[in-house]
Amino acid sequence: MSVAPVPHRRWLIAALASVLALTATGAFAGHAFSADVPRGAKVLGISIGGTAAEAADALRTGLAGKADQLAAPLTVRVGEQTATVQPQDVGLAVDVDATVARAVSRGHNPFATLFGGAEVAPVVSVDEARLAAALAPAAQQSGAAMTLPGVGFDGTTPKPVYPKAGRGLDAAEAADAVRDGWLRRGEVEVPLGEKAPVSSKDDVDRMVAEVATPAVSAPVTVTTPKGAVTVSPKAIAASLVITSDPKGELYSRVDAKRLRKALGKELAKVEVQPKNATIDGSGGAPQVVAASGGTLVDTAKLAGDLLPVLKRSADRAVSAGFKDVKPATTTGDLAELGIKEQVSSFTTYFTGGLSSPRSKNIVQIAKEVDGAIVRPGETFSLNGHTGPRGYAEGYHDAPVIMDGKLVPGVGGGASQFTTTIFNASYYAGMKDVEHKPHSYYFTRYPAVIESTIMYPTLDLRFTNTTPYGVLIDTSHTDSSVTVSMWSTKVYDSITTQYDPKRDIEQPKKVALEDGPTCIATEGSEGFTQDAWRIFRKDGKEIKREKFTWRYNAEPQFVCEAKKPPLTAKP
Structure with a gap:
């Protein structure tokens, strides 16, 4: 059953259609004689009415006045984590030309002008890749990363790694959320979505x-x-x-x-x-x-x-x-860099001959460094120069300090070379950037001015602050390793002056279970000492540098057979 339209409703609809037609006609007719951007149009409260060029200039001027607001850090929530994003770091900005084009488009659309008001939303640009990188740490903590597929090898046996879905960040969705929320909300929320590897x-x-x-x-x-x-x-x-x-x-x-x-x-x-x-x-x-x-x-x-x-x-x-x-x-290169004379040389000694694993490790690292050149202003990194020191690189198992005691470990002996090259750089006048003495004192090394190393967390680094290049030359015998540095002398001499030891502590006896990982030691006293590096030039002391270190008392480790548990007598 149909109901006939009520006469006054019919009149209302017709009247509204006429008004819209007249409005549209008037708007189109008016626009033919108006500027590109309608009067009263605003972006972020900035008036931009006029020609497109005038609108762009007005918007740029207005945005300059809001520089602090535009550069303010943005808080982004990713799941349960938050990240602070610096707009300039991720290319977050108002695209002036695109925003003006949007305003011009609105001026050509009478319905947008009629119902949209005078405010034009800015077009925001952002670098998706840089934004995703900035949000990656928060996304990783908040979501469960998908397992990417692959195939590894155990020796020569293939070992498949199967894919597994997870929850993670979608770069495009994150960019859309930040573009939409920036300048409108104090905190922008970026969703984490289900992510599955495309390979099965x-x-x-x-x-x-x-x-x-x-x-x-x-x-x-x-x-x-x-x-x-x-x-x-x-x-x-x-x-x-x-x-x-x-x-x-x-x-x-x-x-x-x-x-x-x-x-x-x-x-x-x-x-x-x-x-x-x-x-x-x-x-x-x-x-x-x-x-x-x-x-x-x-x-x-x-x-x-x-x-x-x-x-x-x-x-x-x-x-x-x-x-x-x-x-x-x-x-x-040698002539240009002023490499013409020996400026320092330092030797340390080892036992066991060249056949022992520890000696082999010392010789191996010395060969890798031999011939290296440190140019003026450059920083030499021992870890950076050698890379990992494992079996694949030609290193062997030998005693290393781990958790306060000597245990077998690949690359043992590298610390002796580290001490040798540190002293060569020390007496060549290089700037100490990073070095760390051993926890315990070993008499084969000079106190305080010695160094250990552990790849990749503990390094030896020094900077060549002289105007000349430095050539590192290494050599060895069956009982010693030597590092010499060649350059042009800047100082007459560099020497070391020690203050007396203080806060001396005697070692304690510690029994360890006998076995292949137990290495007995005699122990050594703990103490604190200062060493002064003294620079002399033209017969006068020109500066001195203080090095201080505290050695722990090394326990006297004794390897003892494990005693059987006591049993109750019947």
């Missing part, structure tokens, strides 16, 4: 079957103009990377750096290493040893060519070329 468990299994397993099934022969090189399954496993991008898309590649490291002795059969210019002072008067170039296998290209071969079960061969490599330091 089946994709991982397929990667294992089609790439990882055949890759390590047999060696690959690399032919070069100077002979063949064999890439063993172990070297393949060490250099083949099967991982995924941030979205969880699986991919595989051969890492060129890992490949070079894994091939090691194989490459040495066909390569000629470049040699840096250095100084030989063994004959008394220093002699410059000229640099020479080298020819190395182009492992960057080989890595790309090797990947498709790894997927084959037969015809596992690939060719590789060479590239000429210039020395890092030439004879001209």
Whole structure:
């Protein structure tokens, strides 16, 4: 059953339509003779009416007056965590041109002008990637990160890592939320959403079957103009990377750096290493040893060519070329940097000969540092120069200090070299940036001015504050390691003056359970001492620096067999 329209309702609708038609007609007609941006239009309270150019100028001027507000830190809530974002760090700003274009568009739309009012919302720009990076720590604490798929190796056995969904930050959604909430709310909330890797468990299994397993099934022969090189399954496993991008898309590649490291002795059969210019002072008067170039296998290209071969079960061969490599330091560099004379030398001594694991570690780290040059203003980092010091890098198990006692650990003995190079830099006048003496005092080292090291948390660093370059030269015998530094002398001499020991503490006896990890010690007294580094120039003392350290009393550790538990007599 239909109901006829009420006459007065019919009249009201018709009247409203006429008003809207007249309004639209008038607005369009008026706009044809008006400015680009209607009079009365505002952005953040800033009047911008006029031509587009005038509006842009007015908006820029007005925003300059709100500089403090626009630069104020923004609080962003990500799940249960909050982060403080600096607008300039993430590119958060008002896009003037886009905002004016929006205002012009509103002026051309009479309905927007009629119902939208005079206020125009600003168009806000933000760098999505930088914003996501700024919010990442809060997102990680608040959400459960998804597990990205990949394939690792245990020796030469592929080990799949299956994907797992989590809750995380969506960069585009975060940017939208910040754009919308900035300048409108004191705190912006960014949602965390369900995130799942795009690759599935089946994709991982397929990667294992089609790439990882055949890759390590047999060696690959690399032919070069100077002979063949064999890439063993172990070297393949060490250099083949099967991982995924941030979205969880699986991919595989051969890492060129890992490949070079894994091939090691194989490459040495066909390569000629470049040699840096250095100084030989063994004959008394220093002699410059000229640099020479080298020819190395182009492992960057080989890595790309090797990947498709790894997927084959037969015809596992690939060719590789060479590239000429210039020395890092030439004879001209030494002259230009003023490297002409020995400015310091320091030697420490060890026992056990060169066959002991500890001695091997000392020699290994010394070889890695030999020939390094520290240019004026540069800071030398021992950890940065050597990188990790593990089995793969040629280091061996030897005693290290852990939790106050000596235990077997890879790289033991590196601290002796650290002390040696620290003293060489100390007597060369280098600026001490980071070093830490041992917890206990060892008589083979000078008190206070000695240093330990632990990768990556504890480093030795010094800065060359002289106007000349510094060449680090290392050498060893079967019972000692020496570090010499070559440059141009700035000081007549650098010496050390000690204050008396104080707050002396005697060691205590501590019994440890006998076993392979127990290392007995005689113990040593604890004490505090000051050492003064004294600089002299033109026959006068020009400055002195104070070094202070407190040594703990090292317990006398005794290895004893574990006593059986007491049993009650019947």
